[in-house]
Amino acid sequence: MNTYPARENWRRIKNQIAVIIIILLALIPTLPLFFILANIIHEGLRSINLDFFLHLPAPPGETGGGISNALVGTFIIVGIAVIIGVPISILAGIYLSEYGKDSKLAEIIRISADVLQGVPSIVIGIVAYAWVVRPMGHFSAFSGSVALALMMIPVVVRTTEEVLRLVPDILREASLALGVPYWRTVMKVVLPTGMVGVTTGILIAVARIAGETAPLLFTAFGNQFMTLNPMEPMNALPLVIFNYATSPYEDWWRQAWATAVVLTFMVLLLNILSRILAKRIAGEK
Amino acid sequence: MSLERLPIIFRTEDLCAYYEDFMAIKHINIKIPQKQVTALMGPSGCGKTTFIRCLNRLHELTPGARITGSIYLRDQNILQLDPIVVRRRVGMVFQRPNPFPTMTIYENVLAGYKLLGIRLPRNEADEIAEWALRKAALWEEVKDILHRRGTFLSGGQQQRLCIARALAVKPEVLLMDEPTSALDPKSSLQIENLIVELKETVTIVIVTHNMPQAGRISDFTAFFYLGELVEFGPTAELFTNPKDPRTEEYLTGKFS
Ligand SMILES: Nc1ncnc2c1ncn2[C@@H]1O[C@H](COP(=O)(O)OP(=O)(O)OP(=O)(O)O)[C@@H](O)[C@H]1O
Ligand SMILES: [Mg+2]
Numbered sequence: 001m002n003t004y005p006a007r008e009n010w011r012r013i014k015n016q017i018a019v020i021i022i023i024l025l026a027l028i029p030t031l032p033l034f035f036i037l038a039n040i041i042h043e044g045l046r047s048i049n050l051d052f053f054l055h056l057p058a059p060p061g062e063t064g065g066g067i068s069n070a071l072v073g074t075f076i077i078v079g080i081a082v083i084i085g086v087p088i089s090i091l092a093g094i095y096l097s098e099y100g101k102d103s104k105l106a107e108i109i110r111i112s113a114d115v116l117q118g119v120p121s122i123v124i125g126i127v128a129y130a131w132v133v134r135p136m137g138h139f140s141a142f143s144g145s146v147a148l149a150l151m152m153i154p155v156v157v158r159t160t161e162e163v164l165r166l167v168p169d170i171l172r173e174a175s176l177a178l179g180v181p182y183w184r185t186v187m188k189v190v191l192p193t194g195m196v197g198v199t200t201g202i203l204i205a206v207a208r209i210a211g212e213t214a215p216l217l218f219t220a221f222g223n224q225f226m227t228l229n230p231m232e233p234m235n236a237l238p239l240v241i242f243n244y245a246t247s248p249y250e251d252w253w254r255q256a257w258a259t260a261v262v263l264t265f266m267v268l269l270l271n272i273l274s275r276i277l278a279k280r281i282a283g284e285k
Numbered sequence: 286m287s288l289e290r291l292p293i294i295f296r297t298e299d300l301c302a303y304y305e306d307f308m309a310i311k312h313i314n315i316k317i318p319q320k321q322v323t324a325l326m327g328p329s330g331c332g333k334t335t336f337i338r339c340l341n342r343l344h345e346l347t348p349g350a351r352i353t354g355s356i357y358l359r360d361q362n363i364l365q366l367d368p369i370v371v372r373r374r375v376g377m378v379f380q381r382p383n384p385f386p387t388m389t390i391y392e393n394v395l396a397g398y399k400l401l402g403i404r405l406p407r408n409e410a411d412e413i414a415e416w417a418l419r420k421a422a423l424w425e426e427v428k429d430i431l432h433r434r435g436t437f438l439s440g441g442q443q444q445r446l447c448i449a450r451a452l453a454v455k456p457e458v459l460l461m462d463e464p465t466s467a468l469d470p471k472s473s474l475q476i477e478n479l480i481v482e483l484k485e486t487v488t489i490v491i492v493t494h495n496m497p498q499a500g501r502i503s504d505f506t507a508f509f510y511l512g513e514l515v516e517f518g519p520t521a522e523l524f525t526n527p528k529d530p531r532t533e534e535y536l537t538g539k540f541s
Contacts, residue, residue: 173383174385175396177376
């Protein structure tokens with residue numbers, strides 16, 4: 001039995017080496033994330049202080065100032081995008097999962113959503129410019145929200161459909177057997193049961209659109225001042241990064257890094273939040 | 286007990302049910318007596334589920350499914366009624382317990398009102414909930430945790446919660462499709478005892494594969510085979526003295 005202990009050992013060592021190599025290879029995709037985080041934190045963190053969040057941008061060339069208007073702007077622009085996009089998406093998701101199912105129309109909607117999801121964000125920006133900015137005659141936060149809503153709709157439609165499909169049929173039947181009409185069953189049983197999943201989808205979509213720059217360049221446009229009026233041009237975090245990074249002023253470059261830190265951590269937080277929610281769904285099953 | 290003397294609650298005439306072109310149950314004529322337990326038996330795939338789902342018009346929800354013939358609930362042909370109305374009068378308990386996961390125990394019991402947007406006065410709601418839970422022999426176990434999720438309960442308790450939920454809308458008939466087949470023996474027995482008590486309140490039509498169970502709880506048994514109603518009569522008679530050779534073969538375990 002024990003004639004080849006050396007060979008046995010060698011086999012075990014080879015096995016362990018293989019495992020270590022696999023782990024190292026698996027770590028490769030996570031490296032860029034760490035480099036990115038390390039890089040922006042290194043460049044941006046020292047410009048972040050309370051004033052940075054509370055102050056308006058300084059005039060060009062002057063040092064100091066903050067991004068208060070862009071923070072508020074991002075919340076407003078994304079908020080309006082959610083208000084426009086979410087109801088449409090949820091209704092479309094409900095249609096696909098509960099009514100359209102395998103019909104032609106449902107298939108067309110699914111394909112359209114997938115294609116829309118693949119449209120480059122700069123093209124979405126141009127479309128929003130043509131549909132909203134030109135007829136209105138000026139840039140506005142609202143037009144930016146329209147662009148972002150167009151980007152989030154396909155994501156939320158497809159996740160809503162997927163989540164609602166996962167709701168077991170026996171729950172629909174339980175409700176129908178109580179004499180509850182189908183549409184009420186959908187709104188009061190199916191949708192609430194899938195709500196955590198739908199919310200996860202919305203958070204993922206918000207995380208995606210919150211950092212988009214291209215759709216805002218010729219819609220929300222940017223603004224050095226504070227405005228709460230969605231019909232006016234408005235600043236947003238990605239626009240700050242874009243405008244400051246391409247400016248000739250060294251202080252603005254620093255602030256662009258700092259804004260990148262803020263934006264990245266916001267998006268990261270949203271992603272973590274959606275993960276936690278997704279875990280909760282998995283736990284409930 | 287003889288069938289002729291009892292008041293009849295359900296009567297089908299030449300009832301056929303299809304999935305697309307496939308005829309799953311064929312020309313069924315049956316009279317189901319009121320406030321009795323009627324068991325439906327037969328080998329797997331013989332159409333028991335299909336038949337029971339015709340009685341509350343759930344069958345037609347399956348794409349491509351349809352029904353011909355008539356089903357009289359008392360004197361009304363339910364195929365000509367609004368399915369919503371039929372389902373309020375004919376409740377159902379399913380094979381797997383299916384409480385609503387987003388609702389508490391209390392809300393689950395009253396789901397038949399809540400989901401329809403019917404607002405009950407607080408004390409009336411409490412009364413109905415307690416009545417239904419007592420009827421389902423669950424009250425003592427849950428009276429202190431009414432505001433916890435229904436899905437926290439054990440399988441047997443969940444099934445009794447589903448029975449309470451069905452009873453709360455005061456149906457005339459309760460359909461049960463193998464209500465104990467997903468449960469452990471102890472929970473099954475609890476539900477069996479419950480069914481026997483419930484027939485004072487409602488008519489029960491129960492699908493079961495379990496012969497001893499049918500023997501313990503049912504007054505009448507219908508034997509289905511390949512979509513046909515082969516034999517129907519008082520359970521004791523059908524079990525001891527089957528008239529059709531197919532019933533006998535089934536009872537002696539020749540096929541299942
Ligand atoms: N959704 C469906 N589409 C097509 N055929 C179906 C469908 N549901 C059931 N059938 C068929 O109808 C027949 C009767 O099925 P049913 O489920 O009523 O049988 P059952 O007696 O309840 O069986 P079991 O004891 O296994 O529950 C079977 O041949 C089955 O294959
Ligand atoms: Mg069945």
